[in-house]
Structures are given as structure tokens and as C-alpha cells.
């Protein structure tokens with residue numbers, strides 16, 4: 409099978425007032441269609457930087473990203489934006505919902521922005537389908553302030569997957585949530601993967617979150633230090649992953 413996402417020898421150097429920061433020092437990886445991959449590693453190891461390069465939000469200093477057969481690293485901003493809209497969905501720690509819009513309107517917003525008619529039957533059915541995935545059909549007319557934090561993040565997940573992106577990127581999606589609400593969010597991400605075949609790349613500090621993935625890439629100092637294969641299972645105990653991470657000195 410052709411990987412849906414490939415990174416070839418990515419480096420990223422940030423130039424700051426105090427000098428240069430080598431955030432990535434040569435990362436290569438491949439993600440298969442339908443796979444759930446997690447990036448873990450200490451603060452500052454380069455996880456967010458890597459996610460931004462993979463998702464076409466930023467350019468690498470050297471190396472290349474190929475997303476669903478298209479080399480994204482050298483596109484101009486307009487084409488990168490279009491490719492991102494077509495092929496990627498993002499979920500962040502902050503839910504980034506529009507306060508004045510209902511949950512349903514928030515989920516429909518990306519279609520509106522890409523010029524589609526949100527009233528069309530096709531778009532309405534995609535929006536309904538995404539709301540169903542996160543069990544929010546009954547609260548679809550509420551505004552974000554009328555929803556619990558976990559529910560707001562579920563709206564953000566629905567918004568990210570409604571366009572059926574090739575890849576869903578999630579950077580610390582449980583970072584603002586308590587433990588059990590965070591677990592719920594992971595269950596929904598996992599569900600999108602198992603029920604819809606959604607490919608997911610998750611960044612997390614949390615071994616319990618990483619344990620939902622099929623595979624964990626552990627970063628340190630801008631490199632992939634270790635790859636931990638977990639495999640697809642119905643249960644997601646954190647302990648085996650915690651033990652593997654402990655061997656890495658984490």
C-alpha cells in the first residue's frame with residue numbers, strides 16, 4: 409500500500425533573536441492509510457514542529473513532505489492552503505470554535521469557507537454524519553458556551569473530519585480536559601479511525617493517550633529516537649507503553 413503521508417529527512421531550524429534553534433534534525437517517517445500514529449517525547453523535542461510541517465502549516469528548512477501523493481513542502485501559500493483544506497483536518501488543545509455559531513454551523517463552516525453550499529443535501533449529510541460520529545446530534549443547535557468543554561472538543565473533531573480528510577492531525581487534543589473527559593475524546597478519535605478508516609496523527613505527552621495509537625514515535629532533540637508498535641486493540645492499557653517509555657529514560 410502507498411503511504412498516505414511521508415516525510416523525508418525533514419529538518420527545521422528556527423531563527424530567533426538569540427540565535428538558531430534546530431527543532432528537527434532529520435525526521436523520516438511513513439503513515440499508512442487508516443493508521444493511528446502518536447508522536448510522544450519531552451517538551452521541546454519537536455512534536456508540534458513536525459506536525460506543522462506534515463500538515464503543510466509551515467515549510468521545512470530541508471527535506472520533503474508527501475501528503476496523499478502530493479509534495480506539500482514546496483507549494484506556494486495559496487496552493488498549500490487549498491491542499492490543507494482538501495486533505496487535512498486539525499484538532500488542537502484549544503477548541504477554536506466560533507462562539508456565535510451553533511455546533512452544526514461550526515461543523516459546516518469549513519465547507520462554507522471552501523465555497524461549497526452548506527445547504528446542499530451532500531454537505532448537510534456530511535455534517536450530520538460527523539455530528540453522529542461524536543454523538544452530538546441532539547445538541548447540534550447549541551452554541552459552544554452552551555456545551556461542556558468535552559462536548560466542544562467533540563464539535564471540533566466533527567468539524568475536522570466532516571470533509572473526510574486524508575489525515576486528521578491532533579495536537580494535544582486532551583490538554584485542556586480532565587482525565588475522564590480526555591479519555592472520552594480519545595475514544596471518539598479512535599472510533600473515527602476504526603469505523604471510518606480515518607488516518608490519525610496525534611501529538612501527546614500522555615501515555616494513556618498514546619496507548620490508543622497503533623504505533624508511537626518517540627521524539628527527542630528533533631529526532632525519532634524510538635518506534636513502539638502497539639497494534640490495534642479494543643482495550644488501551646497505558647502500562648505497557650509506560651514501561652517501554654521508562655526504558656527510554658522517560
Ligand SMILES: Nc1ncnc2c1ncn2[C@@H]1O[C@H](COP(=O)(O)OP(=O)(O)OP(=O)(O)O)[C@@H](O)[C@H]1O
Pocket residue numbers: 422423424429430431449450451452453454455456457458613
Ligand atoms: N516559532 C518558533 N520560533 C523559534 N523557536 C521555536 C518556534 N517554535 C518552536 N521553537 C523551538 O523548537 C523546539 C521544538 O519546539 P516544539 O514546539 O516543536 O516542541 P514540542 O515537542 O511540541 O514541545 P511541547 O511538548 O512543549 O509542546 C523548541 O526548542 C522550541 O523552543
Ligand SMILES: [Mg+2]
Pocket residue numbers: 455456457
Ligand atoms: Mg507541542
